[in-house]
Amino acid sequence: MNTKPSIYVTQPDLPPLDEFIPYLRQIWDSKVLTNSGPFHKQFETELAEYLGVKHISLFTNATIALVTALQSLRIGGEVITTPYSFVATAHSLLWNGIKPVFVDIEPDTFNIDPAKIEAAITPQTTAIMPLHCYGRPCDVETIRSIADNYNLKVIYDAAHAFGVRRQGESILTHGDLSVLSFHATKVFTTFEGGAIISPDVRTKQHIDHLKNFGFVNEETVVATGINGKMSEFNAALGLLQLQHVDRAIARRRDIDALYRAQLANIPGISVPSPAQDLAANQSYFPILVEPDYPVSRDALYKQMKDVGIHGRRYFYPLISDFPMYRGLPSANADQLPVARAVASKVICLPIYPALSDDDVCRVAAMIRSLS
Numbered sequence: 001m002n003t004k005p006s007i008y009v010t011q012p013d014l015p016p017l018d019e020f021i022p023y024l025r026q027i028w029d030s031k032v033l034t035n036s037g038p039f040h041k042q043f044e045t046e047l048a049e050y051l052g053v054k055h056i057s058l059f060t061n062a063t064i065a066l067v068t069a070l071q072s073l074r075i076g077g078e079v080i081t082t083p084y085s086f087v088a089t090a091h092s093l094l095w096n097g098i099k100p101v102f103v104d105i106e107p108d109t110f111n112i113d114p115a116k117i118e119a120a121i122t123p124q125t126t127a128i129m130p131l132h133c134y135g136r137p138c139d140v141e142t143i144r145s146i147a148d149n150y151n152l153k154v155i156y157d158a159a160h161a162f163g164v165r166r167q168g169e170s171i172l173t174h175g176d177l178s179v180l181s182f183h184a185t186k187v188f189t190t191f192e193g194g195a196i197i198s199p200d201v202r203t204k205q206h207i208d209h210l211k212n213f214g215f216v217n218e219e220t221v222v223a224t225g226i227n228g229k230m231s232e233f234n235a236a237l238g239l240l241q242l243q244h245v246d247r248a249i250a251r252r253r254d255i256d257a258l259y260r261a262q263l264a265n266i267p268g269i270s271v272p273s274p275a276q277d278l279a280a281n282q283s284y285f286p287i288l289v290e291p292d293y294p295v296s297r298d299a300l301y302k303q304m305k306d307v308g309i310h311g312r313r314y315f316y317p318l319i320s321d322f323p324m325y326r327g328l329p330s331a332n333a334d335q336l337p338v339a340r341a342v343a344s345k346v347i348c349l350p351i352y353p354a355l356s357d358d359d360v361c362r363v364a365a366m367i368r369s370l371s
């Protein structure tokens with residue numbers, strides 16, 4: 001019988017409550033709860049500065065932000081995307097009446113394979129929606145040049161890519177738009193929340209109208225907008241979180257390094273190698289359970305659970321296997337061999353700033369004990 005406390009795949013990194021109370025008091029005093037209030041404005045400015053981007057629109061969550069991003073660029077027809085993502089990526093397409101076209105992923109990065117994109121382009125294709133999977137950047141240059149050749153837009157699902165920089169530059173400046181998530185499970189959380197990064201002020205303004213029902217002023221509605229506004233509570237937490245996020249990511253880096261040391265040379269367990277020249281955010285710690293590991297991925301996942309270690313098969317099943325997608329020609333399993341293989345082998349191990357070194361060693365020891 002396991003008597004040790006459970007370890008979950010993630011845990012939000014919250015600031016001390018005492019630090020949040022003054023923000024709440026300010027909201028209570030001002031009675032401004034939402035609609036681009038003072039915390040919203042300040043958070044937008046400070047977040048853009050922190051991330052090294054120019055124009056940000058804050059949202060209630062990333063799913064509504066993805067839906068709005070597609071609306072803002074008037075994307076229709078078919079959009080090329082990855083089956084190896086959280087279901088919201090493809091759902092945002094269906095919410096816009098767009099047909100997703102799934103393209104396989106690369107075996108080493110788990111990102112959409114640029115070499116397979118061109119074959120999926122048809123006269124109906126209007127955009128590419130890749131994911132920076134686990135915060136690892138896509139091959140943004142190749143994707144850009146394919147998009148330019150075919151006059152396509154690129155919208156990155158950057159839900160995992162908070163703060164990721166390559167050669168000192170934010171990865172969020174690539175593509176026509178990038179979408180972040182601040183969900184409770186993410187590296188940086190505002191309870192719920194999200195954002196769109198725009199390349200210029202006009203695009204940002206248009207997106208700001210769309211997230212506010214399409215209102216430009218009291219009397220003018222210019223588009224079929226939605227209510228995607230971030231509240232003052234979420235923005236206040238975001239402001240405070242900015243003071244803590246460097247520490248949180250630094251701790252994630254230490255955990256990542258400790259896992260790599262502890263999991264080295266376990267037959268049948270492979271740990272994807274880190275990207276070069278990257279300030280990563282260590283948002284996830286995926287391992288692949290290969291056929292030469294003594295038990296199957298699902299058996300390991302279950303046995304971990306039995307001793308209170310809750311990994312996550314992320315991403316499994318593939319999006320293309322869900323009922324609303326599996327009838328699409330591009331969802332055919334034969335065309336997605338890499339994604340299928342990775343989804344059948346992956347377990348994301350627990351990683352969050354409060355995870356102790358002892359717990360990291362406990363997780364690794366459990367995995368080693370079966371080998």
Ligand SMILES: Cc1ncc(COP(=O)(O)O)c(C=O)c1O
Binds near residue numbers: 063085088
């Ligand atoms: C890849 C990806 N896309 C989109 C989302 C949706 O984000 P949100 O929960 O903020 O709507 C998530 C996570 O929740 C995600 O992991």
